[in-house]
Amino acid sequence: MAKIPHRLYLTEEQMPSKWYNLRADMKEQPDPMLNPGTFKPTAEEDLYPVFCKKLAHQEMDAETKYVDIPEEIQDFYKMYRPSPLIRAYNLEKALGTPAKIYYKFEGNNTSGSHKLNSAVAQAYYAKEQGLTSLTTETGAGQWGTALAEACSYYNIPLTVYMVKCSYEQKPFRKSIIQTFDATIIPSPSETTNAGRKILAENPGTGGSLGCAISEAVEKAVTTEGCRYVLGSVLNQVLLHQSVIGLETKTAMEILGEYPDIIIGCAGGGSNLGGLIAPFMQDKLLGKADPRIIAVEPASCPSLTRGKYAYDFCDTGKVTPMARMYTLGSSFIPSANHAGGLRYHGMSPILSKLYHDGYMEAVAVEQTKVFEAACLFAKQETILPAPESSHAIRTAIDEALKCKETGESKTILFGLTGTGYFDMMAYNAYLEGKMTDYIPTDEDLEMGFSQLPKIPGIQE
Amino acid sequence: MAKIPHRLYLTEEQMPSKWYNLRADMKEQPDPMLNPGTFKPTAEEDLYPVFCKKLAHQEMDAETKYVDIPEEIQDFYKMYRPSPLIRAYNLEKALGTPAKIYYKFEGNNTSGSHKLNSAVAQAYYAKEQGLTSLTTETGAGQWGTALAEACSYYNIPLTVYMVKCSYEQKPFRKSIIQTFDATIIPSPSETTNAGRKILAENPGTGGSLGCAISEAVEKAVTTEGCRYVLGSVLNQVLLHQSVIGLETKTAMEILGEYPDIIIGCAGGGSNLGGLIAPFMQDKLLGKADPRIIAVEPASCPSLTRGKYAYDFCDTGKVTPMARMYTLGSSFIPSANHAGGLRYHGMSPILSKLYHDGYMEAVAVEQTKVFEAACLFAKQETILPAPESSHAIRTAIDEALKCKETGESKTILFGLTGTGYFDMMAYNAYLEGKMTDYIPTDEDLEMGFSQLPKIPGIQE
Numbered sequence: 001m002a003k004i005p006h007r008l009y010l011t012e013e014q015m016p017s018k019w020y021n022l023r024a025d026m027k028e029q030p031d032p033m034l035n036p037g038t039f040k041p042t043a044e045e046d047l048y049p050v051f052c053k054k055l056a057h058q059e060m061d062a063e064t065k066y067v068d069i070p071e072e073i074q075d076f077y078k079m080y081r082p083s084p085l086i087r088a089y090n091l092e093k094a095l096g097t098p099a100k101i102y103y104k105f106e107g108n109n110t111s112g113s114h115k116l117n118s119a120v121a122q123a124y125y126a127k128e129q130g131l132t133s134l135t136t137e138t139g140a141g142q143w144g145t146a147l148a149e150a151c152s153y154y155n156i157p158l159t160v161y162m163v164k165c166s167y168e169q170k171p172f173r174k175s176i177i178q179t180f181d182a183t184i185i186p187s188p189s190e191t192t193n194a195g196r197k198i199l200a201e202n203p204g205t206g207g208s209l210g211c212a213i214s215e216a217v218e219k220a221v222t223t224e225g226c227r228y229v230l231g232s233v234l235n236q237v238l239l240h241q242s243v244i245g246l247e248t249k250t251a252m253e254i255l256g257e258y259p260d261i262i263i264g265c266a267g268g269g270s271n272l273g274g275l276i277a278p279f280m281q282d283k284l285l286g287k288a289d290p291r292i293i294a295v296e297p298a299s300c301p302s303l304t305r306g307k308y309a310y311d312f313c314d315t316g317k318v319t320p321m322a323r324m325y326t327l328g329s330s331f332i333p334s335a336n337h338a339g340g341l342r343y344h345g346m347s348p349i350l351s352k353l354y355h356d357g358y359m360e361a362v363a364v365e366q367t368k369v370f371e372a373a374c375l376f377a378k379q380e381t382i383l384p385a386p387e388s389s390h391a392i393r394t395a396i397d398e399a400l401k402c403k404e405t406g407e408s409k410t411i412l413f414g415l416t417g418t419g420y421f422d423m424m425a426y427n428a429y430l431e432g433k434m435t436d437y438i439p440t441d442e443d444l445e446m447g448f449s450q451l452p453k454i455p456g457i458q459e
Numbered sequence: 460m461a462k463i464p465h466r467l468y469l470t471e472e473q474m475p476s477k478w479y480n481l482r483a484d485m486k487e488q489p490d491p492m493l494n495p496g497t498f499k500p501t502a503e504e505d506l507y508p509v510f511c512k513k514l515a516h517q518e519m520d521a522e523t524k525y526v527d528i529p530e531e532i533q534d535f536y537k538m539y540r541p542s543p544l545i546r547a548y549n550l551e552k553a554l555g556t557p558a559k560i561y562y563k564f565e566g567n568n569t570s571g572s573h574k575l576n577s578a579v580a581q582a583y584y585a586k587e588q589g590l591t592s593l594t595t596e597t598g599a600g601q602w603g604t605a606l607a608e609a610c611s612y613y614n615i616p617l618t619v620y621m622v623k624c625s626y627e628q629k630p631f632r633k634s635i636i637q638t639f640d641a642t643i644i645p646s647p648s649e650t651t652n653a654g655r656k657i658l659a660e661n662p663g664t665g666g667s668l669g670c671a672i673s674e675a676v677e678k679a680v681t682t683e684g685c686r687y688v689l690g691s692v693l694n695q696v697l698l699h700q701s702v703i704g705l706e707t708k709t710a711m712e713i714l715g716e717y718p719d720i721i722i723g724c725a726g727g728g729s730n731l732g733g734l735i736a737p738f739m740q741d742k743l744l745g746k747a748d749p750r751i752i753a754v755e756p757a758s759c760p761s762l763t764r765g766k767y768a769y770d771f772c773d774t775g776k777v778t779p780m781a782r783m784y785t786l787g788s789s790f791i792p793s794a795n796h797a798g799g800l801r802y803h804g805m806s807p808i809l810s811k812l813y814h815d816g817y818m819e820a821v822a823v824e825q826t827k828v829f830e831a832a833c834l835f836a837k838q839e840t841i842l843p844a845p846e847s848s849h850a851i852r853t854a855i856d857e858a859l860k861c862k863e864t865g866e867s868k869t870i871l872f873g874l875t876g877t878g879y880f881d882m883m884a885y886n887a888y889l890e891g892k893m894t895d896y897i898p899t900d901e902d903l904e905m906g907f908s909q910l911p912k913i914p915g916i917q918e
Binding site: 005006007009011012075076078079080086089090108109110111112116149152153171172175176178179180181374377378379380381382383418420421423424426427430 | 470471631638833
């Protein structure tokens with residue numbers, strides 16, 4: 001067999017024309033979302049005030065295994081996809097590992113991450129339904145940029161609530177989102193009841209994804225023709241992001257490879273869920289048994305230290321409740337934590353799979369993450385996003401274990417994006433000013449104590 | 460024939476293994492460089508104190524038509540190349556033009572531009588010769604980042620003199636260059652005689668590429684085991700950058716296309732010279748006759764308003780003199796000019812070709828450039844660098860002419876890089892604070908009056 005190329009790009013013909021819905025192959029389904037007033041399972045129609053209809057349907061549909069990607073979305077994908085599957089030859093050499101390291105690089109688009117994969121889908125369906133505006137939240141700013149790009153393309157006015165500490169750490173994220181014509185508001189803000197309430201309780205807060213979600217949802221449901229869109233956590237997002245895993249699996253098949261270990265960073269689960277989808281399918285169907293590792297920040301350890309419980313998806317407690325690994329919707333990671341992956345919960349699909357033993361999770365400290373990021377940048381000539389660098393850290397750790405054991409494992413990780421807008425965090429690391437934060441058990445108990453009480457289900 | 464894909468990536472096998480040396484096909488050669496003391500033509504050996512030997516040879520070699528790309532450099536290229544040739548379907552649709560627009564996108568690497576193509580070559584040859592450090596200058600910061608990446612990969616300490624106004628406009632460029640372990644100094648600085656002299660004459664200056672070159676050259680020639688490397692203007696750089704054009708031509712052949720018009724932005728000429736190389740070869744050999752258009756900023760119009768004359772390549776007048784289109788080595792564009800393309804001269808090869816009528820040039824104002832950049836970003840989902848956006852402006856203008864005439868021309872332009880580090884300039888544009896600057900004839904006369912006098916050649 002010929003030498004494996006550094007980068008493999010599929011042709012347009014090899015790109016997927018359907019998304020893959022992981023739920024259709026799960027033996028046990030995630031528990032249903034519950035209405036926070038009635039504690040009854042949420043029906044598709046209950047979601048219509050918040051999401052456009054097609055997306056509400058995708059959110060609830062656990063049956064359809066393959067969902068056609070509308071041709072317009074496929075065309076948009078072709079503007080920046082396929083993303084390359086890259087063999088990290090230089091990183092392998094620098095580590096002196098017998099492991100083969102591959103990464104799927106989703107950062108080669110202006111949003112700088114995989115988020116565009118779902119943003120374009122959500123903007124497209126909103127346009128199709130004739131909606132006149134959208135709202136969303138953004139943490140590190142990648143989702144906000146991605147959705148601004150997609151909305152600009154489809155001419156839909158967009159308001160982005162950006163987690164305040166990210167807004168302040170990343171001044172240029174604001175500019176790029178504005179380049180794509182979106183309005184951007186630091187959250188919590190005075191523009192919503194939810195924001196005003198949070199500010200009254202904690203005026204100095206740097207915000208959280210949970211607060212920003214509350215504000216964006218409130219704005220959407222109180223504005224005519226407006227809906228809310230979310231870049232992670234949701235089932236529909238994992239569906240759209242399956243394009244990452246489907247491309248990866250096809251590319252690996254072309255190379256005659258199959259991963260022994262699959263690693264992805266995990267905040268709300270959008271990248272991880274997308275990357276692993278077809279490999280998890282193999283696992284669910286008993287066709288293969290790769291190790292699947294979710295990597296989360298030690299400062300926001302929802303899988304490794306959270307509870308598998310019903311919780312609100314937002315701080316303001318306006319969304320349906322989902323059963324997931326959570327730190328409690330009031331949990332806000334320390335402001336010293338750089339970048340995204342600061343969500344209190346985790347995709348219900350991934351939570352269920354983790355709970356059922358289909359995947360592992362590790363938590364890593366950010367100084368170790370940036371150490372890995374800098375090594376990776378120098379060897380592979382890509383400056384990674386802090387979020388993605390969590391996966392790099394663990395991929396390096398696994399490759400070093402192979403060095404010890406002499407095993408030549410095939411490691412695949414998701415490189416979700418680039419770090420061009422994270423230079424303040426890189427600065428802090430390079431200047432030795434970055435610190436680590438690990439919440440104490442007491443910090444976590446505080447979050448857990450506020451989990452909702454649901455008669456007969458969660459007392 | 461099948462529909463042309465949005466993006467075409469060559470396979471590794473289709474990538475060039477040789478660079479193409481345009482001089483070997485030129486009927487008349489550029490005039491020789493002259494020693495500034497003796498006014499005698501510079502010999503290869505004269506360059507050894509400044510450049511490493513292999514690069515000095517490439518600088519002088521007008522004979523060898525195809526130069527083997529060392530395998531190590533090919534391997535480095537494979538980390539981020541091939542770059543895609545993209546059909547701008549959405550831009551075409553937005554413009555309503557019958558023209559077909561293609562662009563070669565060089566921004567998908569962490570340096571954010573095509574500059575890495577020559578940086579890796581120059582760092583490799585320096586390492587091969589056993590040099591222990593390198594110096595360079597950078598304007599917008601793309602070259603500095605690219606060289607820092609390459610030097611970090613080959614473990615060569617690097618000092619970057621960055622044009623002071625860019626250093627101040629782009630704080631994060633500094634961080635990224637430091638991530639790759641380089642030392643960065645705003646120029647003019649107190650670290651060199653050239654810098655001190657310029658500061659004494661003009662303490663408030665924002666600097667220029669010309670000053671930064673003087674400082675970097677001085678530092679190199681006064682430091683043991685150190686040499687200077689430059690990211691544009693030089694013949695060797697155009698040689699390395701021919702990889703852009705060679706890939707583009709192969710890709711267009713696969714698509715069954717040939718450009719009627721080829722457009723590139725022009726500062727020192729590195730991108731333009733690389734992109735056009737094999738198409739200019741066709742033109743020189745009478746095989747085809749595409750229009751070739753250099754686009755420069757109205758604020759630094761070396762081709763459209765400069766003189767074809769012998770001049771120094773730097774402000775401190777320490778380099779050999781080259782015959783080129785120049786505004787005079789003392790010319791410094793207004794600080795209101797965003798981004799790169801602020802060099803007073805132009806590649807001697809391109810200058811000669813322009814002088815002999817093989818290409819055209821246009822100058823465009825920066826507000827028009829940013830207008831084109833924002834339109835492009837929204838349609839093509841890539842945030843372009845200000846430099847690259849000069850080419851976008853002219854590509855759009857040519858496509859709109861096709862709309863008037865109904866001609867379906869094939870337009871090719873070079874999208875040299877991304878604008879992630881240029882958000883302050885985008886901000887200024889979006890907030891309506893960006894202004895245009897066009898030097899007056901008097902401004903230009905001032906520069907011309909200081910062109911060197913060379914007995915018998917330039918009086």
